Amino acid sequence: MRKRLISALFAGTMLALPGAASAETLQGALIKAYQTNPTLNAARANQMATDENVTIQRASSLPSLQLNSTFNENVLIPPGQFIVIPRSMNTQAQLQVPIYQGGLVKNGIRAADARVAAGAETLRATEASVFSQVVAAYNDVIRDMAIVELNRANVSQLDVNLRATNDRFEVGDLTRTDVAQSEARLSQARADLRNAEANLIASKERYIQQVGEAPTDLTPPPPLPNLPTDVNEAVEIAIKENPDIAAATKNSEAAGFDVKSARAARLPTLAAIGNFNRSDNFGGAIVPPGLQLNIPATQESAAVGAQFSLPIFQGGRPSAQIRQAQARKTAAMENQIGTERSVIQQVRAAFASWRASLDVIKSAEAAIAANDLSLEGVRAENGVGNRTIIEVLNAEQELINARVTLATARRNAYVAGFTLLAAMGNAEARDLDLEGLQLYDADLNYRQVRGNFLDWSGRDAPMIRSTRTVNTPAQDAKPVSAPQN
Template sequence: MQTLGLGAPCRRPSRPLVAALLGVSLLGLSPVSAESLQGALAKAYQTNPTLNAARANQMATDENVPIQRAAGLPSANITSTFNENVLIPDGQFVVIPRTLNTAAQLQVPIYQGGLVKNGIKAADARVAAGEETLRGTEASVFSQVVAAYNDVLRDTQIVDLNRNNVKNLEVNLRATQDRFEVGDLTRTDVAQSEARLSQAKADLRNSEANLIAAKERYIQQVGEVPADLSSPPPLPGLPTDVAEAVEVAIKENPDIAAATKNSEAAGYDVKTARASRLPTLSGFGNFNRNDNFGGARANIPINIPSTQKSAVIGAQLQLPLYQGGRPSAQIRQAQARRTAAMETQIGTERLVIQQVRAAFASWRASLDVITSAEAAIAANSLSLEGVRAENGVGNRTIIEVLNAEQELINSRVQLATARRNAYVAGFTLLAAMGNAEARDLDLQGITLYNPKDNYRRAKGQFLDWTGRDAPMIRSTRTVTTPAQEAAITVGEDAAVAAPQ
């Protein structure tokens, strides 16, 4: 069993059982060249546009921290103004044809009522919320990949079953027609065989269309055409009861963690709004230089220097007295948003609990359906053999044979569907518990993305002229992939594994 060993350190310890989810094969019989579920997830992790867009959005959220911090740092600017006096009024004692005025200003915030401090804390909380949201996006994308992967396997099996059914019914029809020719069967028997064959062909066309749709969904999520998909491994680490699942989800679910951090950020927003009613203190320094380029002329005997300089430093205290009610309105607004964030936190918790319980119920029900379907296949296989044997001696009709064959096909389709549903429900349950993200899986050959790396870079930037790499697309396009067909290639007949 493989364990996690890739990527940057995680907030919580890795789980060897969950890491093994995709690290081992179900039976070890798949060809070396077959695509595994682990490989499909690794490709989606690197090239899925939804995931890459979420990472870029998180990078944008990181920049709110230095933006808020900038309000508490010194600022400096230089303003230079050139004047050319093109029309000088008569009677002037001093004539200055042109001037260049340069002013340098330095502002140093000293106290702003907690505006900067709480703004930075709110930004930090939203960065943490964004990281949790990114976790949720990973789990969501992986859940869609798992569903698409298993859809292809299920629909491939159903197409294969329907194609074999059509072939068998074609043989049945020819045999029925031959027996009709010799008077052993009636025209009704032939019509029943023809009707069943027509229905089987219709079922085949529908299943082929479903397979094509499943392959296209796979391409959408993974970015490549599904080929030779191997059986997915069993899902380890599933809870023994629903109470355990809910308990883990409350602690680890990223949506709950994100809602908690957003509520915390809204609390800092209230403190930020209150700062607008408090006094502010700042220091300043101004330097001015005025240059007339030695062109000043005077009608009276005075000395006019070509350059004049002045400088001043000081402090400014501003005490708000009345602002038209704006601060109170902003505080009330922030408080209302804080209330909304707290309610959203409870609503998210409710939703996660519902998702966990529903996924657990679906998973357990699908496992029961698998057991029933396997028993039904065994019974229907035995029944079909008996009905065929009895039909050979005239004790059973053709329609009874056709019905027995159809019941066996239905049982096999039900088994393939139940296995798919159980696997997807099991993975959905792990995702709702916060245990189905990249850091929980052994995605070999890739380096795990750590959002804290960009956060540390953004937080350490103080200069105005720093930047980042030019925007670029990291996801793959699928316009060049061929339109999918219902062809079944070697390896696509792998069975969907049922969670243990």
């Protein structure tokens, strides 16, 4: 039974900040991606194409009716013809009803059904992958915005420090070395700011790529609930729920049915057949004068029977096809194990990254508190001559570094936590509380096409549902999110 690990994840996002009614939430970003992301929409279309394989396979088991009609106008009649028919039309209708095909159709349908199920699981995996990228992009923007603000504040502070250092140098309280150190640290801070701004712009563009719109006033994401407390628990859930494992299992089943279908090539087939023929000379037959012949204008005939086919020798083709299908079955089984290994690695790595990031957050918070106190003391001691300017600058830089570490760790913890949920198979649209969103039903198209045996049925003309971003303005480093507490 699936656990609704994120059932209440986004219900209160709009209340995260006072007065944030117009702010963008993680819930809103995920809804936009769910509706307009081209990767996800393309995966849905591919799943529709996979659904049709069931109908294609079933068609071989249904009766087929074919009508052939030929009209001839004899424009050049050779001499010496006893009877001349200037024009004629021959019509033939043939009905064939398959009775036995050695299990070819039955196993083909089963293989197609298994691949439909595998495709549905792959669609789940695509949803989780897209959502993981949206979550990462969302948190990247918030992280980089915080780092930009820290670097801007640092540049402003160092600029003030440099002016104060110059003033003290003018009165002889400090040396030229102190001024040079302050200038160097300010130049480095300005370079760090430019790098941070470039990183923020790149994060905004990644956000646009995933969501389809530019980020505007992003609110801090809500906590991730119900994360596992033990890595073994996470692995156990992933083995049962991960869509990649489920898809690999279904593909292995389909490969097994392919082997049975290949074996049908060596078995006999039986079909009932019916033929109807009509010849029409339009009453225009020409006979020699004085010859009494009654040539009817139309002639009709019909026959029913059975067609039995027994393959005796096919040049080794059936055996080769069977061996080929068996090899592909083996490959599918190995891929199933490989997928399981990959998922286990993802779960364990994401769990370790998540727990490590939580520890880094605690350490960074402690470091910020200690560095803040240290900076205050170093500044006070510098005022009475017990500390040098470089010591003040170093204390300020250590505090900035600790705050950057905290912003990065918060981002890493959230992304790793969501990645862990995705690897466990619990981060798709059906697991999230995306209010007002009508979930895509992958089974709906399957149910519609599975029983469709009409040759002239169709679907709506192909259309694009994803949004283009070519008209989105190039991003800058202006703030778009509320500062974190």
